[in-house]
Amino acid sequence: MRRGVDPAEAELLAWLGTDPTRLLGEGGEARVFALDTARVVRVHRAGTDPSRVAARTALLDELAGGECALPALPFAIPHVLEVRERAGRLLSIEARLPGRDMMQALDGIRGEAREALVRSYLEAAARVGDLPLLRPTFGDLIAKRPLRRDRFRDYLRDRAAVGLARVGWDVDPEALARALPEPDRGALVHMDLFPGNVLVEGERVTAVLDFSVVSLFGDRRLDPLAATAYLAPEITPAASARDVRIAREWLASRGLGDWLVAATRWLAAFWCPAVDDARLHGWCRRILLQGDSDPA
Ligand SMILES: Nc1ncnc2c1ncn2[C@@H]1O[C@H](COP(=O)(O)OP(=O)(O)OP(=O)(O)O)[C@@H](O)[C@H]1O
Ligand SMILES: [Mg+2]
Known part of the structure; x- marks a missing residue:
């Protein structure tokens, strides 16, 4: 607002x-x-x-x-x-970056152009890890008190544990982390790549905004998985079930489909302390407390 x-x-x-x-x-x-x-x-x-x-x-x-x-x-x-x-x-x-907010653009685009836009959104998410960044350990990039670990799964576990402890939810952070793969090497992960942080022109993503305190050095596969998970109605009300299907198909074509549920669950643990964002917090509850990890 x-x-x-x-x-x-x-x-x-x-x-x-x-x-x-x-x-x-x-x-x-x-x-x-x-x-x-x-x-x-x-x-x-x-x-x-x-x-x-x-x-x-x-x-x-x-x-x-x-x-x-x-x-x-x-x-x-x-x-x-x-x-x-x-x-x-x-x-x-x-x-000044070219394009307009994808959140608004989704209201006025249909058919094949819309499908192409959703694919471009996933492509953009998958390319974030190509931005030049090297760190000796996995974890937070610019947080004031950064959490960093030698193994990415240890970071995933300990970051989820911090979030879950804040809200007091009885979910095992070790199991959330174990369900995700260990990457061969680290890369930039945006973490907040959803249609509100992307600019588009026609059916193409023109800019990715909001690299922020939640960005990290980790498994670059998380961004396209998160971009799909964030098409959930609580986060992207303008996204349709068809958009989610296109995104899932895109993930499957890249061999990432099997990680979607595990990534969604970990992301819900990551975001659950955001209690002042009622919709986001509601999404976390649905995923982790009601056991419903479906983005659609
Ligand atoms: N460089 C830019 N060129 C054009 N428009 C921009 C630019 N930066 C931001 N905007 C517009 O301003 C909006 C808010 O920007 P941004 O998401 O970076 O803000 P924020 O306060 O950091 O957001 P958040 O709450 O998501 O952390 C964007 O959705 C976009 O419409
Ligand atoms: Mg933003």
Whole structure:
């Protein structure tokens, strides 16, 4: 839900040469406004920890590949041009990315174009692991108190245990982790790749947004599995049962279909402490407490 116009924010926007009508979107962390055709400003919520903004900026710089040639990815990722502070608010000036929110786009697209879009969404999720990133251990990338382990399954177990302990649910984290494979090597995992964090044009994903504190170094197969799990009605109300079927078929064609239930269950343990997001929390309950792991 959109927050109302905040006079302090309107003043900030005027100082930047924009105004509240140029709102492009908002999430839990920030509101994003167009500055011009090439740039946006991310106005971080009041009270945002500057170290969190710095850590996100550093991660995005690293993913941009520095001096190395970038792998040819079919989508753009956020790029921070400058971080400023004004009237106690942190502002990230970022490159404006092409496309519009897939969450909204799903309302107006049908037939073959829709199927192609769902496949492009899965392709994008599967390519996230191609972004350049190397870490000595598996686990959290930019969390303030990162959880990291030498084996990915140990990370999966211990991360699930943290989430489950917070809500007091009697689910065995060891069993959740054991049901998933150990990857041969680590790669970037976005973890929050759902239609609300993706921009699209027509039937193609043009940008993946919101690399964040939940992103990790782990098994890259988790992103396409999560992207399918997140088509659940609690998370993506605009997704249809047919979209889920297309996504499942895509997973099966890549040999990933057998991991969907296990990945969904682990993801529910990961997200279950998000009690302030009633829909997401409801999804976690359905999966783990009612034993219903079907995304549709
Ligand atoms: N660089 C950009 N170019 C164009 N639009 C953008 C850009 N960054 C963000 N947006 C728009 O703003 C919306 C919110 O952005 P984003 O998801 O990054 O915010 P957030 O507050 O970090 O979100 P969350 O609550 O998901 O963590 C996006 O859905 C998108 O519509
Ligand atoms: Mg977002």
